[in-house]
Amino acid sequence: MGKDIVGYVVQKELCQKKTISCPRCDSNLVVKNGFIHNGNQDFKCKQCNRQFVLNPKNKPIAQETKELIDKLLSLVLLLNY
Numbered sequence: 779m780g781k782d783i784v785g786y787v788v789q790k791e792l793c794q795k796k797t798i799s800c801p802r803c804d805s806n807l808v809v810k811n812g813f814i815h816n817g818n819q820d821f822k823c824k825q826c827n828r829q830f831v832l833n834p835k836n837k838p839i840a841q842e843t844k845e846l847i848d849k850l851l852s853l854v855l856l857l858n859y
């Protein structure tokens with residue numbers, strides 16, 4: 779459950795700052811496709827059916843977002859492990 783909250787918050791942050799586009803065809807016809815094993819949001823492109831996960835290493839995110847994620851992850855670790 780904790781991971782879902784983190785994923786939700788991250789997703790919300792990302793959606794507020796920019797639209798998500800497909801890494802293959804650059805289409806914005808992208809839908810959520812559940813979560814992968816590490817809790818990251820999985821996406822699927824309706825244009826080319828490519829499945830992908832947003833990679834923060836390749837796409838710079840705001841420092842405040844990073845700090846928020848760090849805080850949430852710490853909380854999750856405290857609660858679940």
Ligand SMILES: [Zn+2]
Pocket residue numbers: 800801802803804805823824825826827828
């Ligand atoms: Zn695509």
